[in-house]
Amino acid sequence: MAGEVTALTMPKWGLAMTEGKVVAWNVEEGAQVAAGQGIVEVETEKITNVCEAPVSGVLRKRVAGAGDTLAVGALMGVIADASVSGNEIERFIQEFRADTAGAAATEGEALRTSSVTVGGRPIRYLKMGEAGEVPVLLIHGLGGDLNNWLFNQPALAQKHTVYALDLPGHGGSTKEVGSGDVGAMTAAVIGFLDALGVERVHLVGHSLGGAIALNAALEHPRRAATVTLISPAGLGTEVNVSYIEGFIQAERRKEMKAVLGRLFANPETVSNEMINNVLKYKRLEGVTAALGTIAAAIFRDNKQALVLRDRLAEVTVPVQVIWGKQDSVIPPSQAVALPAAISVHLLSGAGHMAHLEQPQEVNKLIERLVASA
Amino acid sequence: MSKKSFRQAINEALRDEMRRDPRVILMGEDVAGGMGAAGEQDAWGGPLGVTKGLMPEFGRERVLDTPISESAFVGAAVGAAATGLRPVADLMFIDFMGVCFDQILNQAAKLRYMFGGKATVPVVIRTMFGAGFRAASQHSQGLYPVFAHIPGLKVVVPSSPYEAKGLMTQAIRDDDPVIFCEHKAMYDDQEEVPDEPYAIAFGEANVSREGEDVTIVAIGRMVKFANEVADKLEKQGISCTVIDPRTVSPLDQDTIIESVEETGRLVVVDEASPRCGMASDIAAMVAQNAFKALKAPVKMVTPPHTPVPFSPALEDIYVPGPSQIEAAVRAVME
Numbered sequence: 001m002a003g004e005v006t007a008l009t010m011p012k013w014g015l016a017m018t019e020g021k022v023v024a025w026n027v028e029e030g031a032q033v034a035a036g037q038g039i040v041e042v043e044t045e046k047i048t049n050v051c052e053a054p055v056s057g058v059l060r061k062r063v064a065g066a067g068d069t070l071a072v073g074a075l076m077g078v079i080a081d082a083s084v085s086g087n088e089i090e091r092f093i094q095e096f097r098a099d100t101a102g103a104a105a106t107e108g109e110a111l112r113t114s115s116v117t118v119g120g121r122p123i124r125y126l127k128m129g130e131a132g133e134v135p136v137l138l139i140h141g142l143g144g145d146l147n148n149w150l151f152n153q154p155a156l157a158q159k160h161t162v163y164a165l166d167l168p169g170h171g172g173s174t175k176e177v178g179s180g181d182v183g184a185m186t187a188a189v190i191g192f193l194d195a196l197g198v199e200r201v202h203l204v205g206h207s208l209g210g211a212i213a214l215n216a217a218l219e220h221p222r223r224a225a226t227v228t229l230i231s232p233a234g235l236g237t238e239v240n241v242s243y244i245e246g247f248i249q250a251e252r253r254k255e256m257k258a259v260l261g262r263l264f265a266n267p268e269t270v271s272n273e274m275i276n277n278v279l280k281y282k283r284l285e286g287v288t289a290a291l292g293t294i295a296a297a298i299f300r301d302n303k304q305a306l307v308l309r310d311r312l313a314e315v316t317v318p319v320q321v322i323w324g325k326q327d328s329v330i331p332p333s334q335a336v337a338l339p340a341a342i343s344v345h346l347l348s349g350a351g352h353m354a355h356l357e358q359p360q361e362v363n364k365l366i367e368r369l370v371a372s373a
Numbered sequence: 374m375s376k377k378s379f380r381q382a383i384n385e386a387l388r389d390e391m392r393r394d395p396r397v398i399l400m401g402e403d404v405a406g407g408m409g410a411a412g413e414q415d416a417w418g419g420p421l422g423v424t425k426g427l428m429p430e431f432g433r434e435r436v437l438d439t440p441i442s443e444s445a446f447v448g449a450a451v452g453a454a455a456t457g458l459r460p461v462a463d464l465m466f467i468d469f470m471g472v473c474f475d476q477i478l479n480q481a482a483k484l485r486y487m488f489g490g491k492a493t494v495p496v497v498i499r500t501m502f503g504a505g506f507r508a509a510s511q512h513s514q515g516l517y518p519v520f521a522h523i524p525g526l527k528v529v530v531p532s533s534p535y536e537a538k539g540l541m542t543q544a545i546r547d548d549d550p551v552i553f554c555e556h557k558a559m560y561d562d563q564e565e566v567p568d569e570p571y572a573i574a575f576g577e578a579n580v581s582r583e584g585e586d587v588t589i590v591a592i593g594r595m596v597k598f599a600n601e602v603a604d605k606l607e608k609q610g611i612s613c614t615v616i617d618p619r620t621v622s623p624l625d626q627d628t629i630i631e632s633v634e635e636t637g638r639l640v641v642v643d644e645a646s647p648r649c650g651m652a653s654d655i656a657a658m659v660a661q662n663a664f665k666a667l668k669a670p671v672k673m674v675t676p677p678h679t680p681v682p683f684s685p686a687l688e689d690i691y692v693p694g695p696s697q698i699e700a701a702v703r704a705v706m707e
Contacts, residue, residue, distance in 0.1 A: 069608055172374060175569070252577055253628070272583040283539060283571040 005084055005092045006055045008077040010070040013044055014150035015111050015126070016273075020044045021069045022076060025062055033059050033079065038360055040076060045273040049151055049359060051076070058082050060089050113146070113172060118191035124172030125165040125192070129157025134200050134225045136370065138164040139189060141207025141233075142294060143247050145171030145281065148206065151359035156366060163201070165192055167209070169294055175286030181297035182208075182234070182306050186215045193223060202370050206230040206355060207330065208298065214308050217315050226373045227319045228366050231327050231352050235312075236334035237303040243329050244299065248291045253279065265326035265351040313339045320369050322362060324350030343369075377566040379559045382534035383423050383499075386541035387461065389570040391431050394459060397545055399424055400437040400446055401463025401499075420465050421501070421560050447473035447498065451481045451550070454496035459545060464500040467516045467554060481550040482525030493548040497541075503556040503594060503644060504681045504692045513681035513688075515593075515645035518654070520552045521622040527551045527575055528622040532596035534564045539573030540619060546572060556594040556644075576623035580632070584612030587702050588632040590655055591617060591642040595674075595693060599642055602698045611706060621651050629655060630662045637668035638705040642698055647675040672701040 010020050023041040033039050038050030039059065053059075057079040064076045075096050078089055115122045126146050136156055138149045146153075146164035156162045166173035168188050169180070178184040189212055193201065202225045205213030210232020217224035233239070246259040257275050261267030281287060298305055312319065320343045323332040329352040335344045345365055350357040377385070391397045399405075403417040405428040418425025428436040439446035443464060450462035464470065470477070477498070484492045504513040520528045527549050531537040537555070544551040581596070582603045591599035596617040603613040614632050618625055633639050639659055643652035652673040659671060674693045682688050 067608075067610075251574065253580060254631075272580060276579070276581075280535075280567075280571075283573060284567055285570040 005078060005080040005089065006057065007075055007092075007096055008040070008051070008054065008079055010072050010074045010076055011042065011051055011154060012072045012111060013049065013154065014046055014147050015113065017044050017046070017072060017150075019069055019071050022064045022066055023048060024066050026050070027059050029059055029062055031059050033057065036360070036364070046150070046271050047269060047274070047356065052155070052360060053079060055079055060084070061093065063093060115172070116192065116195040118188055118195050121168070121174035121176055122172075123165055123168070123174065123188065123192050123195075125163055126153065127161065127163050128153050129159075129161050131158070132160035134202060134373075135161040135163055135198055136366070137189075137193070137198075137201040137203055138162065139203070139205040139209030139212055140164070140167065140170065141209050141231075142244065142298075143170070143278070143291065144206070144209075147171075147277070148353070149355065152204075152355050152363055152366070155359070155363045159367070160202075160370065163196070163198075165189070167212070169287065169290030171281065175284065175290045177290045177293050179297055180290070180293035182211050182215050184297075185212045185294075186219060189216055190220055190223065199223070200225050202226045202228070202366075202373070204228040204230070204366060205232060207352065208233050208294075210234060211298075211306060211308065214312075214315070215306075217317065217319075218308065218311055221316065224315075224317050226317055226369045227315060228322065228369055229319070230322045230354055230362065231324060231330050231332075232321065233298065233304055233330060234306055234308045235321075235338075236309065236331070237307055238331055238334070239299065239302075239304050240329045241299060241302040244295055248288065248295060251282070262328055263352045265324060265349055265357055269353075269357060309338075312342060318369055318372055320345065320365060322347065322354055322365055324352060324354040324357065326351045328352065374565050374567050376563045377534050377538075379531075379534045379537050379555070379562045380421065380423050382538035382566050383541050383555070384426065385566070386538045386545070386570070387424065387427060388430070390542060390545040391427065391435065393570070394545075396457065396459045398435045398437065398453070398458055398460050399427060399463070400439050400450055400460055402439055402441055402465060404428070404463055405433055405436045405438045419463055421557065423499075423555075423560070424463070443469050443473040444476065448476040448480070450496050450498070451476050451494060454481070454494045454550070455484055455492055459495045459497075461497040461499060461545060464498050466512050467500040467502040468511050468514050470500075470516060470519070477520075477526070477550070477552075478523050482523050485549065486525060494550045495545075495548045497544045497551045497553055499553045499555065501557040502554050503558055504676070504688055505558045507683070507685055507688065508557075509683040510680040515643075515676075517552070517554045517621055518645045518650045521624075521651065521654075522649070525550070526622060527620060528554065529575070529620050530554045530556075530593040531619070532579075532591075532593055532617045534562060534566050536573065536579065536617070536619060538566055539571050540575075542570055543572040543575060547575065554593070559594055562597070573619065575620045576625050577619065578625035578628040579617045579619055580614060580628065581617060582613060582615040584614045584636070586611050586636055587613045587638040587640060587705055588629070588636045589613050589615050589640045589642060589698065589702065590629055591615065591698075592621060592651055593644060595642040595644055595698075598693070598695045598698055602695050602702060606699065606702060611702060613702060624655070624658075626658055626662070630659065633659050633663045634666045637666050639667070639671045640674060640698065640701045640705060641671065642674040642693060642701075644676065644693060647673060647678050650675060669705040669707070672705050674698055674701050
């Protein structure tokens, strides 16, 4: 819209992020940018990612330069139509700074997880966004937690209510996992939706979370609006059990760094903070036992115990499968020869964590499937 | 998970372990209240309130006020540990080690070795150290390297509330005598600490920042200063790794050596006296193992080799702080 000026602000990726560093701009001042185009690279203690243009227009001003560190919510750049005068842009910048001098700091603190009781035990979750009719539910994989969706949840929350939860045995949820199998995890997820009074969701699951999402759609067909499976378990028997064992056994920093590197196409993605967070999680009482119980329930003889591939056709809602081509935990070959109704997307430059390594692409695919439903 | 102080974090670890294991007892001056006087139940919770609330939950059977006689109650704690309990004794100030040192150095530290592994001494001695409290020369020293010198003792110097809770849990579960050194200026420091119990392994350093130019090894309260300096210098183009050894005995030599092999520069920050301290020990260890990797002489940031001054102006100069650390990092970069 002519005359409208839009602020490009330091995003908040993850609960702990309070500031980020501008690494590099991908576009010059005065260049035309499209909504969703990655225009500036931002580095946090956790990870580096590309920040997208919130709207289409001209990048009128790069307020922050490469190397600058900004608080979450602080102004990085200004996007406006070419018809807006330079004076108006300057005034916008001055006013924005005056308005948000205090607000930027509080925005850095604002994300707070909540907890509900499911079967008498706590399940931690993070809710973002209020828009849309049917919420999106993000389910992480073995050893993960709701922070794995730090690049996806804020983006999806612009148009939808988005929940990310910690499965039993993970993050801030109960460390009691029952039998630890996909059925028990599915029951916990459905119990979570019941506790929140949410009828239907767009299911998005990664790895073990993928098997849980698929199983939930099969066992509770009325609860699923669409199903997005990212490097999912449950589509074949093959799995890199040595990775799983390495993750469960690694106690020292050095071992954990090597293990986590195997999750990514580019092992450099593993930051110091990522390693420290996983070590902190693994130290919590009950975690090693919980992971052991889950692993024993979902793997048998170095293979996946539950394969739902033959039942895919029973799912009547739209299903898509997203897989990193360099996935070395679950082979992307399991995405071959699926029922024709299922769209399959193999992503370059991604390993087992496509949603962290290629978030723009993954977010786009989720948006598209959700919109089709 | 919520924000907790250093004091609360240690209190939580004590409480969790006392609930988990009936053999865990506390003893020390004023840990339960006043010396048995009526109306003095749980009045203090130890000199700085760390054990407050534990006597009402666990009773005077397990939370024992002792006379002001360190030689007696530290000796009693060592004996109780050797015969089946897991006592946590509060030595109040580390400066008081002098009056109970035989119990620690010749008894607690030696029994397991001299009995061929058939005896264990699972005692924890909590003690406060550090300057900056206007408490003068006899209540301000950083004597942990003296304990680190003695084989058979494990010596912990936590750098934050998260670290303190996990390291105290490990200290109580450990079968060896552990000297747990709490900096007295840190009790009100706050950070996110999980509600659940967790143990942090001894002998594994924490790497709180990873950088390319300089390795800073810092201990206890100095870790916070080192992280502040690393954050500041990062924005000016100097990238630092910050290593907190967590336990000065056992010392995680591998993490330090491997980091220096990458950065080629080392700054060691230690609040103990410079002679025969952790800074000189770590500097020597690196010189011996990674000499070829060094691009600059190792810098030690420590107080001067003097008693801690009582004059506030002098005490402020005595304690190393961010400006000394920054100057040292800049010096090794030249």
